[in-house]
Amino acid sequence: MDVQVSFTLNGKMVSAAAGSATLLVDLLRNRFGLTGTHVGCDTSQCGACVVHVDGASVKSCTMLAAQIDGCAVDTIEGLSGNGELHPLQQAFHEHHALQCGFCTPGMIMSAADLLKRNPRPSELEVRDWLEGNMCRCTGYHNIVKAVRAAAGVMGEEGS
Amino acid sequence: MREFDYYRAGSVRDAAKRLAASGNAMLLAGGMTLLPALKMRLNEPSELIDLGGIDELKGVKLSRKGAHIGATTTHVEVAGNVELRAAIPVISQAAESIGDPQVRNRGTLGGSVANNDPAADYPAVALGLGATIITNKRKISADSFFVGLFETALGTGEMVTEVLFPLPQRAGYAKFPNPATRYALVGVCVAQFKSGVRVAVTGAGPSVYRLEDFEEALEGDFSSDALDGLSVSAANLNDDMHASAEYRAHLVGVMARRAVAMALD
Known part of the structure; x- marks a missing residue:
């Protein structure tokens, strides 16, 4: 069966018909062309598919498209504004926090949720928070540095 | 799918x-x-x-009876509830140890107890605290609710609506997490009440269970020293690629001592 869903996607109201077994990540990628959200493991372990639903980070491979009716969904494509990189994106760039880049959108969306809840996380808190995001290239070190650097920048801007 | x-x-x-x-x-x-x-x-x-x-189905309420937590309250909501953390911190500590932040943002208390995964955290806390599982039809004690591997006392057409956790004098939950999944290789919840001590173990057997000899020892003396000399048999414990039955038996003793130390902290 198809389920009709209406939701806010990166700030804009959208509607779509989705199969009842369609995953949120597949709706975002295939129906809306937002391919920044990746499918890595498809078993809710790797975190490449992390998006925000009503402001909270979730694994979009483990949510049905049908469940987001009436919700606000934010993806990596909605993070930067006015052609400027988000402080997390800028920090990942400056600290070489990626190599192949496959995990990066999920890392950044997950870290953005952390910084909303905890604007000045310790190194341990960043590492603990990123438990659900796997990177097979960097060894995490530069990712942690980038998240803490972004926290500093975002703190200075008072955001 | x-x-x-x-x-x-x-x-x-x-x-x-x-x-x-x-x-x-x-x-x-x-x-x-x-x-x-x-x-x-x-x-x-x-x-x-x-x-x-x-x-x-959502929300946390405290009463004289204890903490009433709605079935679809998420782990992050449980962990973040300040009044609950002050009243029964062991529940908050268990909730924040589940999976990863994204799982905690979605996963629910009712889902966890109804699923009764042999390595899940909430069943240990529910059994350890002697919680009451409230359904759309009746109230079921945790002792009767968790029946076996992925099996509960829920009948056809029955659903969990709330879990009521009574207020212990003190309690602790310690787990050795599987490094990949954060499920409990072994987790032990210890709770002291006026009426006695309860010890519940998850991850070790086919379903969460109570450890009566540990309970008796702790009733006499609520300290980790009271567990000295007690051993746990590896018979019928889980044995898989993550840990042998013997190692799990060892961990039960270690986690029980840690849980007592947390309760006393």
């Missing part, structure tokens, strides 16, 4: 009616276990009844 029908329930009554009417429907709460299980075709329901839109 195979196709299924999707139904968004408006109330507990509505969901229960729908569940009773369909032979093969399943309830969808956070979906953190159910959706991966559907992908692997471990379940093939004809319909998913989504409980996500039912407000009466």
Whole structure:
């Protein structure tokens, strides 16, 4: 069966018909062309598919498209504004926090949720928070540095 | 996943009616276990009844009886509730140890107890505290609720609506997490009440269970020294690629001591 869903996607109201077994990540990628959200493991372990639903980070491979009716969904494509990189994106760039880049959108969306809840996380808190995001290239070190650097920048801007 | 029908329930009554009417429907709460299980075709329901839109199933309330937690309250909501953390910190500590932040943002208390995964955290806390599982039909003590491997006392057309955790004098939950999944290789919940001590173990056996000899020892002397000399048999414990039965038996003793230390802290 198809389920009709209406939701806010990166700030804009959208509607779509989705199969009842369609995953949120597949709706975002295939129906809306937002391919920044990746499918890595498809078993809710790797975190490449992390998006925000009503402001909270979730694994979009483990949510049905049908469940987001009436919700606000934010993806990596909605993070930067006015052609400027988000402080997390800028920090990942400056600290070489990626190599192949496959995990990066999920890392950044997950870290953005952390910084909303905890604007000045310790190194341990960043590492603990990123438990659900796997990177097979960097060894995490530069990712942690980038998240803490972004926290500093975002703190200075008072955001 | 195979196709299924999707139904968004408006109330507990509505969901229960729908569940009773369909032979093969399943309830969808956070979906953190159910959706991966559907992908692997471990379940093939004809319909998913989504409980996500039912407000009466959400929230934490404290009363003289203890903490009443609605079935679809997420782990992050439980962990973040300040009054609950002050009243029964062991529940908050267990909730924040589950999975990863994204799983905690979606996963629910009711989903965890109804699924009764042999390595899940909430069943240990529910059994350790002697919680009451409240359904749309009746109240079930945790001692009767957790029946076996992925098996509970829930009947056809029955759903968990709330869990009531009584207030202990002190309690602790310690677990040795599987480094990949954060499920408990072994987790032990120890709780002291005026009426006695309860010790519940998850991860070690086919389902959460109580450890009577540990309870008796701690009733005489609530300290980790009281457990010296007690050993745990590896017979019938889980034995898999993650840990041998002997190692799990060893961990039961270690985690029980840590849980007592946390309770005394």
